[in-house]
Amino acid sequence: MKVIDTVAGRHSGSRADSGLLEALHGLQAEHGYVPRQEAMALSRRLSVPLARIFEVLTFYSYFRLEEPGRITLSVCDGTSCHLQEGPVLLNALQELLGIKPGEATADGAYQLNVVRCLGCCSCSPVLMVDDKVYSHVEPTDLPRIMKKHPPIVNKESNDDAHSTA
Amino acid sequence: MPTPLHSEAREEERERQAGFACRVFCCAGTACLSAEGEAVWESLIDARATHGLKDKVDLVRTGCMGLCSKGPLVRVEMADVAPCLYGPVSAMFARLIMTEHVAPALARGDEFIRPEFLASQALPSDLAFFAQQKRVVLSRIDRADPERITDALAHGAYVALAGALEKQPQALIDELQASGLRGRGGGGYPTGQKWANAAGTEADRRFVICNGDEGDPGAYVDRSILEGDPHAVLEGMLLSGYAVGASHGYVYVRAEYELAVRRVRCAIEQAREQGLLGDAVMGSDFAFDCKVFTAAGAFVCGEETALIASIEGQRGTPRPRPPYPSECGLWGCPTVISNVETLANVPRIIEQSAAWFRSIGTADSPGTKVFSMAGRARLAGLVEVPMGTKLSTVVDSLGGGTKTGRPVRAVQIGGLSGGLVPAEQLDTTLSYEAMSELGSIVGSGGMIVLDDNDDLLDLARFFLQYAVEESCGRCAACRIGTHQLLNLATKIREEGATDDDLVLAERLSETMQATSLCGLGKAAPRTLMSFLRNWSDLVPRKETSTGGDA
Numbered sequence: 001m002k003v004i005d006t007v008a009g010r011h012s013g014s015r016a017d018s019g020l021l022e023a024l025h026g027l028q029a030e031h032g033y034v035p036r037q038e039a040m041a042l043s044r045r046l047s048v049p050l051a052r053i054f055e056v057l058t059f060y061s062y063f064r065l066e067e068p069g070r071i072t073l074s075v076c077d078g079t080s081c082h083l084q085e086g087p088v089l090l091n092a093l094q095e096l097l098g099i100k101p102g103e104a105t106a107d108g109a110y111q112l113n114v115v116r117c118l119g120c121c122s123c124s125p126v127l128m129v130d131d132k133v134y135s136h137v138e139p140t141d142l143p144r145i146m147k148k149h150p151p152i153v154n155k156e157s158n159d160d161a162h163s164t165a
Numbered sequence: 166m167p168t169p170l171h172s173e174a175r176e177e178e179r180e181r182q183a184g185f186a187c188r189v190f191c192c193a194g195t196a197c198l199s200a201e202g203e204a205v206w207e208s209l210i211d212a213r214a215t216h217g218l219k220d221k222v223d224l225v226r227t228g229c230m231g232l233c234s235k236g237p238l239v240r241v242e243m244a245d246v247a248p249c250l251y252g253p254v255s256a257m258f259a260r261l262i263m264t265e266h267v268a269p270a271l272a273r274g275d276e277f278i279r280p281e282f283l284a285s286q287a288l289p290s291d292l293a294f295f296a297q298q299k300r301v302v303l304s305r306i307d308r309a310d311p312e313r314i315t316d317a318l319a320h321g322a323y324v325a326l327a328g329a330l331e332k333q334p335q336a337l338i339d340e341l342q343a344s345g346l347r348g349r350g351g352g353g354y355p356t357g358q359k360w361a362n363a364a365g366t367e368a369d370r371r372f373v374i375c376n377g378d379e380g381d382p383g384a385y386v387d388r389s390i391l392e393g394d395p396h397a398v399l400e401g402m403l404l405s406g407y408a409v410g411a412s413h414g415y416v417y418v419r420a421e422y423e424l425a426v427r428r429v430r431c432a433i434e435q436a437r438e439q440g441l442l443g444d445a446v447m448g449s450d451f452a453f454d455c456k457v458f459t460a461a462g463a464f465v466c467g468e469e470t471a472l473i474a475s476i477e478g479q480r481g482t483p484r485p486r487p488p489y490p491s492e493c494g495l496w497g498c499p500t501v502i503s504n505v506e507t508l509a510n511v512p513r514i515i516e517q518s519a520a521w522f523r524s525i526g527t528a529d530s531p532g533t534k535v536f537s538m539a540g541r542a543r544l545a546g547l548v549e550v551p552m553g554t555k556l557s558t559v560v561d562s563l564g565g566g567t568k569t570g571r572p573v574r575a576v577q578i579g580g581l582s583g584g585l586v587p588a589e590q591l592d593t594t595l596s597y598e599a600m601s602e603l604g605s606i607v608g609s610g611g612m613i614v615l616d617d618n619d620d621l622l623d624l625a626r627f628f629l630q631y632a633v634e635e636s637c638g639r640c641a642a643c644r645i646g647t648h649q650l651l652n653l654a655t656k657i658r659e660e661g662a663t664d665d666d667l668v669l670a671e672r673l674s675e676t677m678q679a680t681s682l683c684g685l686g687k688a689a690p691r692t693l694m695s696f697l698r699n700w701s702d703l704v705p706r707k708e709t710s711t712g713g714d715a
């Protein structure tokens with residue numbers, strides 16, 4: 001059987017646009033990551049085995065399986081930024097936050113990521129904070145930028161504690 | 166062919182602009198926005214209000230004006246005066262433009278003389294960066310508001326579509342085939358041929374996909390077009406759809422391109438409101454609609470069959486071709502998948518004719534190509550030049566050499582799939598035929614200028630690291646070969662190369678070239694190999710020969 005048929009037949013029904021990726025994008029937009037609980041619910045709703053959902057989830061680097069820090073700092077390590085002090089910027093951020101790429105600070109305030117090219121290569125090095133892009137960023141600019149994105153405190157924790165109150 | 170829709174839009178724009186004695190354009194591309202462009206825009210609005218010029222001065226946000234390294238950019242246009250481009254503009258300087266240029270110029274007319282301190286921040290009007298470009302795809306990007314469809318319509322968007330709907334689909338296919346347009350996504354396959362294949366394949370449903378995955382690190386052509394002129398891309402998709410008989414389209418965009426996603430969504434909504442998308446496109450019996458599909462961060466999904474798999478909700482793993490997507494694509498239906506820039510070319514060709522298109526560029530590579538220049542280029546940004554332009558013209562004349570003042574050592578072109586062009590070969594022309602002779606490709610348009618301080622071996626390692634991370638793992642040659650080449654490159658950099666190392670690199674690269682399923686594995690060794698072959702004097706060598714037999 002062709003690859004195409006397996007999926008087309010399985011969970012699209014006849015609708016060409018009922019893609020799994022869209023559902024996962026939706027979950028990540030809502031929670032900041034794809035919680036296992038939600039993946040299981042999705043598996044029931046679409047009648048797709050959980051294993052297949054995880055097979056897809058783990059393939060794409062955009063999807064996260066763990067709760068990230070509340071503010072995401074993405075340092076570009078694309079060709080242009082790599083050549084022009086991108087690694088220096090990354091080091092400075094690592095020192096400032098005391099974490100490595102892919103990690104969140106202990107208080108859950110900041111998430112540090114490395115990304116490949118934000119399409120802003122004429123202005124390297126580039127840093128993206130959540131959806132906001134900053135260009136020509138020097139380590140000395142970091143305090144000013146961080147000030148614009150103060151840690152979000154007291155954001156309601158997801159559920160457990162109050163869910164039964 | 167202008168329609169009532171166009172006359173209305175033109176009328177509306179004319180009325181809107183009638184009272185304005187001056188128009189100030191502010192770049193709202195990602196690069197300018199990242200450099201405080203938002204504050205510049207707010208400052209312009211504020212200063213305009215302060216001077217009570219709300220009825221006299223039109224403020225327009227446009228797509229990328231091109232000279233990103235000098236951003237944020239602001240352009241002032243007035244009747245009888247040559248337009249003036251400022252950059253880089255700070256929020257405070259934006260206020261000065263309004264106070265010291267726009268306001269007094271409006272008050273004093275001819276007698277206005279621009280103060281010296283303003284002139285020093287203006288970019289020369291005859292800058293080669295702009296003067297030597299040929300703007301076909303980018304013709305509207307720096308003058309129309311990408312978030313206002315009437316502006317796009319007044320600038321000629323959807324005129325080609327209106328004319329096309331009066332013709333038979335076959336006539337469009339013929340025109341496109343005659344134009345010789347080749348895909349700008351890397352492969353260079355003739356787009357008209359894809360249309361003919363898709364139209365000629367028996368099917369109930371067909372699809373059109375715009376490939377906006379732009380994964381090559383260092384390229385931002387597609388991003389800029391999607392952000393700056395999304396209607397050109399939508400019109401290209403509509404024309405493809407009409408030609409091949411498709412009624413659905415997907416615009417596949419990287420999730421990291423947040424602004425592009427937003428602008429395309431906005432354009433789709435506005436096009437629906439105007440009846441340009443929907444059950445009866447422009448009142449005809451052609452039905453077409455499209456939607457944005459956000460990618461999820463896998464470089465290999467730029468490859469067409471992997472991209473299709475990901476829309477279908479699968480892992481983005483390429484599959485062998487044939488069958489090509491134009492015969493068996495999305496959900497098994499014939500699918501025309503084209504790059505963003507390719508699609509933006511289509512309306513121009515349909516409107517102006519294949520012969521006109523062929524009058525630009527070379528015989529085998531007609532038209533223009535957009536490049537995104539970065540790295541050490543003095544003037545970095547988006548440039549569009551006729552195919553067949555010498556690489557040195559782009560790097561030296563348009564780009565102004567290096568900002569470090571050091572000699573150019575090489576130009577990395579086409580990202581991961583391309584290669585390094587040594588300084589001695591910069592008089593090569595940018596065309597599919599000439600670049601492939603060099604063992605490189607025109608590619609997606611990324612162009613990274615490198616000077617003699619740049620570590621080419623480190624760059625080669627960088628690409629290999631990228632390939633290791635992005636290989637989908639399907640083929641052994643790619644999965645293992647990328648790792649081995651990375652280790653080898655690291656070893657050469659740290660310990661120096663033995664003769665055996667060089668032989669091994671050649672062998673690995675040949676195997677990967679020969680047995681990888683998709684372009685990722687085939688191209689991954691290119692940058693390393695072009696370094697080893699072209700810069701043998703720079704390859705660190707291990708002193709003590711191990712004397713092994715290779």
Ligand SMILES: Cc1cc2nc3c(=O)[nH]c(=O)nc-3n(C[C@H](O)[C@H](O)[C@H](O)COP(=O)(O)O)c2cc1C
Pocket residue numbers: 347348349350351352353354356376377378379380381464465466467468469470502503504505507508609683684685
């Ligand atoms: C690993 C890999 C990545 C690719 N990435 C892109 C991309 O980001 N954008 C693109 O348009 N084409 C990309 N391509 C080429 C596509 O497979 C396809 O040829 C192209 O989208 C067809 O459009 P065109 O004919 O307009 O060039 C990639 C190919 C490979 C092998």
Ligand code: SF4
Pocket residue numbers: 465482483635636637638639640641643644681682683684685686687
């Ligand atoms: S060449 Fe590499 S990326 Fe392409 S299909 Fe094979 S393993 Fe996957």
Ligand code: FES
Pocket residue numbers: 076077078079080081082116117118119120121124126382383384
């Ligand atoms: S290389 Fe950093 S934005 Fe492209």
